[in-house]
Amino acid sequence: MAVAVGDQPDLTWNFSQVFGDRAGEGEIAEADIISAVEFSHDGEHLATGDKGGRVVLFERNQDQKGNDAEYRFFTEFQSHEPEFDYLKSLEIEEKINQIKWLKRRNNSHMLLTTNDKTVKLWKVQNRRVRSESATPSQGPGHIKVPPVESLESRTESRTKRTFSAAHAYHINSISVNCDDETFISADDLRINLWHLCVNESSFNIVDIKPDNMEELTEVITSASFHPTQCNVFMYSSSKGAVKLSDMRAAALCDNQAKVFFEDQADPANKSFFSEIISSVSDVKFSHDGMYFFARDYLTIKVWDVRMESKPAQIFPVHDHLRPKLCDLYENDCIFDKYECCWSGNDRQIVTGSYHNLFRIFDRPSGHDIHLEASRDNISGPTHRLNPVTVLQGATQPWQRDQIHTDAIDFNAKIMHCAWHPDRDILALAAVNNLYLYRR
Numbered sequence: 525m526a527v528a529v530g531d532q533p534d535l536t537w538n539f540s541q542v543f544g545d546r547a548g549e550g551e552i553a554e555a556d557i558i559s560a561v562e563f564s565h566d567g568e569h570l571a572t573g574d575k576g577g578r579v580v581l582f583e584r585n586q587d588q589k590g591n592d593a594e595y596r597f598f599t600e601f602q603s604h605e606p607e608f609d610y611l612k613s614l615e616i617e618e619k620i621n622q623i624k625w626l627k628r629r630n631n632s633h634m635l636l637t638t639n640d641k642t643v644k645l646w647k648v649q650n651r652r653v654r655s656e657s658a659t660p661s662q663g664p665g666h667i668k669v670p671p672v673e674s675l676e677s678r679t680e681s682r683t684k685r686t687f688s689a690a691h692a693y694h695i696n697s698i699s700v701n702c703d704d705e706t707f708i709s710a711d712d713l714r715i716n717l718w719h720l721c722v723n724e725s726s727f728n729i730v731d732i733k734p735d736n737m738e739e740l741t742e743v744i745t746s747a748s749f750h751p752t753q754c755n756v757f758m759y760s761s762s763k764g765a766v767k768l769s770d771m772r773a774a775a776l777c778d779n780q781a782k783v784f785f786e787d788q789a790d791p792a793n794k795s796f797f798s799e800i801i802s803s804v805s806d807v808k809f810s811h812d813g814m815y816f817f818a819r820d821y822l823t824i825k826v827w828d829v830r831m832e833s834k835p836a837q838i839f840p841v842h843d844h845l846r847p848k849l850c851d852l853y854e855n856d857c858i859f860d861k862y863e864c865c866w867s868g869n870d871r872q873i874v875t876g877s878y879h880n881l882f883r884i885f886d887r888p889s890g891h892d893i894h895l896e897a898s899r900d901n902i903s904g905p906t907h908r909l910n911p912v913t914v915l916q917g918a919t920q921p922w923q924r925d926q927i928h929t930d931a932i933d934f935n936a937k938i939m940h941c942a943w944h945p946d947r948d949i950l951a952l953a954a955v956n957n958l959y960l961y962r963r
Contacts, residue, residue: 533871533886535893535921537950537961540593543582544957546899558953560940564625564633567944570595570951571635572958573620577604579637581648593949593962599648601681604639616641624700624707626720634684636707640694643687643709645720650677685723690716697746703754710747710759713740717771729777730759730769745804745861751813756781758809758816764802766818768829784818784827786835797849797858805861810870817873819864822846824873826887839885839892841875848929857934865943876938880954893921897938897952897959 544556555576562571570582579602582595607616619639626634632649693711700707708729709716715730734740742761750756758768765785769777801821809816815836818825822842825835841862845852852858857878864875876882877894885892940953948963 533889533891534963535884535886535891537884537895537963540591540949540960540962541595542897542899542957542959543597552956556956558940558956558958560620560623560637561942561951561953561958562623562625562635563942563944563951565627565945567946567949569598569625569633570942571623571625572951572953573603573623573637574956575617575619577602577606577618577620577639579603579620579623579635579646581633591962593947593960595960599679599681601646601648603637603644603646604642607641609641621695622698624698626700627704636698636700638695638698638709641688641691643695643698643707643718644683645685645687645723646681647684648679648681650679652677685720687718687723687726690718690726696744697748699747699749699757701749701754702752706754708747708749708757710744712743715744715747715757715759727775729771729775731776731778746807748807748809748816751809751811753813758807760804760807760818762803763799764804764818764820766804766807766816766827782829782832784832784835786825795849797853800853800858801849806863808864808866810866811868812870815870817864817866819862819875821858821860821862824864824875824885826873837887837890839873841877841883844929852934855934860937860939863940865941867943868945868947874941874943874950876941876952876954878934878937879932880936880938882938882941882950882952895921895961897954897957897961899957 555574557575558572559575560573568584572580578600580600581598583598585591585594585596603620604618606618609616617640621638621640624636626636632647635646637644637646687709691709691711691714693713695709695711698707698709706717706719709718713731713733714728716726717729718726730744732742732744742763745760745762747757747759755771756768757771758766760766765783767780768782768784770781771777773781804818804820806819807816814829816827816829818827822840822845824839824841826837828836849858862876864873866873871888872884872886874882874884880897881894882897883892883894936955938952938954942951950961952959952961
């Protein structure tokens with residue numbers, strides 16, 4: 525698969541801005557590592573969550589004099605706190621696993637956030653608050669001047685509902701239905717269906733827990749609703765399968781309508797790592813609902829929902845790491861869960877890699893490109909857009925012969941990404957930094 529640079533299709537990207545502190549080796553606080561990135565449905569806002577349980581919102585610059593790909597800080601709030609389950613003697617981390625925006629219906633913003641056990645519905649809005657300014661005290665005989673009242677705008681974040689006590693295992697994904705009334709939350713063995721207005725109860729729609737846990741052969745790794753059919757959803761498994769279900773068929777969707785699984789399996793080539801690297805870490809439908817991708821450790825598979833026999837396309841992401849699987853197992857990198865995202869027109873797919881590299885694949889042409897999210901070529905303040913840097917040229921791609929596996933920094937990785945729904949703007953989480961690129 526050839527790298528396309530400056531040719532059709534256009535895979536040229538420009539650095540826009542970066543948020544976050546430049547930290548030396550060993551100086552990055554665990555709580556500051558970004559664990560979720562998501563654009564709102566209109567792309568005007570961007571949300572990030574971190575391992576410290578915080579959610580930070582950014583809003584797009586709409587000033588005609590500025591760059592329309594620039595975002596600025598909007599608000600920040602603490603979504604989750606660390607907890608302790610005394611019955612199971614288990615610590616529950618505050619880390620934000622996923623963020624999902626609801627479609628905007630008024631001046632407020634609604635979004636779902638989740639950690640390992642609890643999903644919360646947040647309302648964020650600007651409110652006009654009356655404030656009084658003090659006046660100088662007057663002595664006897666002077667006229668008393670009343671305080672001056674004024675209205676100022678304040679951004680407030682508050683929890684509307686808390687959806688808890690429904691998962692015995694760690695929640696790995698949430699997905700909002702296209703009816704804007706329900707959502708699903710998935711853990712290792714079960715998927716629950718919730719109504720946004722009811723937090724006291726949920727419906728269990730998938731349960732793969734065996735009667736005897738010794739017979740457990742796979743776990744659920746991700747789940748997603750269909751973008752236009754509110755009765756259809758899919759979930760992936762650690763065995764590399766993606767299962768499509770229809771909630772009209774039965775209350776408990778243990779019997780899937782379709783199963784998408786490619787048995788790569790030449791028994792002669794099977795190894796100790798085969799099952800680990802085939803585990804699917806992320807699945808998402810295309811915007812038109814005709815395709816979906818499944819990201820495992822080494823590849824992205826694009827499936828046509830009408831064809832179960834084999835993937836429509838397979839894009840290699842980490843082929844150069846195949847010889848190092850043993851080392852990756854020893855340092856636990858082989859268990860990293862990478863996310864992907866579709867472009868607004870479903871033509872391209874982006875995913876992250878190690879060494880702060882990210883990779884963009886063009887589906888119609890089969891071309892792809894490697895780019896590095898780096899501050900090295902950025903001059904001026906890093907928290908704001910530097911137009912000189914942007915106008916001087918595109919971010920230079922990496923050629924395949926530049927990627928030397930022995931020199932890869934496995935601590936610098938882009939695991940979370942988001943693509944603006946209407947514009948060519950990418951948001952990439954590189955450890956504790958948020959990079960934005962535009963085309």
